[in-house]
Amino acid sequence: MSDPVFFCSPDSVTLGTIAEWADAEIVRGDKDLMVSGVAPVEDAAPGSLVFFDNTSYLDKLGETRAAACLVGRKHKDKVPEGVAVLLCREPYRSWALVLAKLYPAAMVPRPVTGSGISDRAVVDPSASLEEGVVVESGAVIGANVDIGSGTVVRANAVIDDGVCIGRDCVIGVNSSVQHALIGNRVYVHPGVCIGQDGFGYAMGPGGHLKVPQIGRVIIQDDVEIGANTTVDRGANRDTMIGEGTKIDNQVQIGHNVVIGRHCVIVSQVGLSGSCTLEDFVAIGGQTGVRGHVTIGMGAQIAGVSIVNDDVPAGGRYGGTPAKPVKQWFRELAAIRKLAERGTTT
Numbered sequence: 001m002s003d004p005v006f007f008c009s010p011d012s013v014t015l016g017t018i019a020e021w022a023d024a025e026i027v028r029g030d031k032d033l034m035v036s037g038v039a040p041v042e043d044a045a046p047g048s049l050v051f052f053d054n055t056s057y058l059d060k061l062g063e064t065r066a067a068a069c070l071v072g073r074k075h076k077d078k079v080p081e082g083v084a085v086l087l088c089r090e091p092y093r094s095w096a097l098v099l100a101k102l103y104p105a106a107m108v109p110r111p112v113t114g115s116g117i118s119d120r121a122v123v124d125p126s127a128s129l130e131e132g133v134v135v136e137s138g139a140v141i142g143a144n145v146d147i148g149s150g151t152v153v154r155a156n157a158v159i160d161d162g163v164c165i166g167r168d169c170v171i172g173v174n175s176s177v178q179h180a181l182i183g184n185r186v187y188v189h190p191g192v193c194i195g196q197d198g199f200g201y202a203m204g205p206g207g208h209l210k211v212p213q214i215g216r217v218i219i220q221d222d223v224e225i226g227a228n229t230t231v232d233r234g235a236n237r238d239t240m241i242g243e244g245t246k247i248d249n250q251v252q253i254g255h256n257v258v259i260g261r262h263c264v265i266v267s268q269v270g271l272s273g274s275c276t277l278e279d280f281v282a283i284g285g286q287t288g289v290r291g292h293v294t295i296g297m298g299a300q301i302a303g304v305s306i307v308n309d310d311v312p313a314g315g316r317y318g319g320t321p322a323k324p325v326k327q328w329f330r331e332l333a334a335i336r337k338l339a340e341r342g343t344t345t
Contacts, residue, residue: 010102012036015068018049019086021101022070022094029084035067038102051095052079070094108187109154109170121153130167148184160195172227179233183221183243191228194219198232198239198255198273213255215239226251226267235273242279254291266303278313287322302328 016031018024036047041057044050044066051070052061061069061078068084070091079085088094100107117123120137127141130149135141138156145159148167153159157171160178165171169182172190179195188194200211215234219241225231226249233239235255241247242261252270253259260279265271269283272291277283281295284303295301295311302318302325311317319328 007103007106009037012047013102015084015086018068018098021098022086022088023097024070024086024088024094027076027085027087028079029068029086033067033084038099039066041066041069049098051091053091053095070098109152109172109189124161154190163195166221179215180217180219182219183223185222186219187224189225189227189229189249192225192230194225194231195233196230198235200235200255200273211235215255217241220244220261223247229253232257232273248285260297284318 012034014031015026015029015033015035018035019026019031034047035049039045039048039050041050041052041064042060044064046065046067048066049068050064050066052075053072058078062080064080064083066083068086069079070086070088071079072089072091073087076085076087115134117135118137121135121139123135123141124143124145126143127145129147132149133147134152136153136155139153140158141153142159142161142163144162146164148165150168151165153171154173156174158176159165159171163177163180165182166184166186168184169186171177171188172192174190175188175192177194195217198213200213201208202211213233213235215236215238217231217233217239220243222244223241225247228249229247229251231239231253232255237256239253239255239257241259242263244262245259247265248267250268251265254271254273256274257271258276260277260281262280263277264282266283266285268286270288272289274292275289276294278295278297280298283301284305286303287301287305287307289295289307293307293310295307296313296315298313299311299315299317301307301311301322305318305322306320307317308321316325317323318325
């Protein structure tokens with residue numbers, strides 16, 4: 001059975017070049033040392049670059065056979081003799097910078113067809129596609145759609161009537177976009193659904209009346225949306241996602257939700273209708289946020305939490321219901337002590 005490699009090994013580069021890319025200082029090693037690839041710290045072969053940022057792998061760092069290691073000041077003395085040391089403030093960020101240089105093809109999904117509009121795609125004559133747009137086989141582009149240059153619409157994606165998509169975007173395989181305005185450099189991964197009805201019903205004993213959802217979805221520049229995430233359009237105003245926000249797989253974003261700039265939302269989070277996330281909010285996986293609450297700027301919510309009330313800017317919250325983490329930890333410790341006391345009586 002063949003063992004294909006989807007991202008080819010990069011050309012060798014000097015340690016000095018790596019240091020420049022990583023904004024790192026060479027504190028041990030020759031700047032002319034050649035680095036031929038990257039690897040996990042435990043699997044590194046001679047010539048490989050590794051990074052260290054997690055103490056869970058400290059024993060593996062001591063055994064690494066790598067040529068060089070990106071490492072913070074706290075752990076630089078743990079790097080074995082014979083391994084070059086690149087001292088950096090944030091090893092993981094430095095690692096990301098280096099990988100982007102060595103593997104540029106992994107930064108943006110590549111089109112299968114290479115260029116142009118597939119003869120097996122359906123593009124309405126009224127659609128406006130700038131030069132350099134790629135539309136793959138099976139994709140459908142509706143009436144009065146605008147798509148900017150450099151954007152790739154992957155196989156079987158559907159872009160509904162009137163949608164506007166900026167430049168250098170990727171609309172993933174089997175995704176759908178409707179009632180939406182999308183900025184530049186937005187990456188939509190496979191299976192994402194954007195702009196469908198929000199969940200709105202006037203409930204009553206005689207049945208549930210559907211409330212028409214007449215808003216839009218506005219997605220600003222440099223947003224990334226993970227596979228099988230759903231973004232409902234607004235009910236009576238717009239659902240909005242701010243620039244630079246990164247959304248993981250299988251996230252549900254309800255109608256009228258407003259997400260600020262540079263937020264991070266991890267997989268399986270549910271954002272109920274009309275909640276607001278201010279800039280730089282981070283939410284851990286499988287957390288639920290009740291409708292009409294506001295999570296303040298820079299707040300962090302632990303995974304598997306339930307947010308029922310507003311969270312102040314900079315707050316660190318967790319639990320069910322979510323509360324300040326110090327209080328949450330105290331409560332968990334008290335419950336644990338009670339449980340231990342019960343087992344000894």
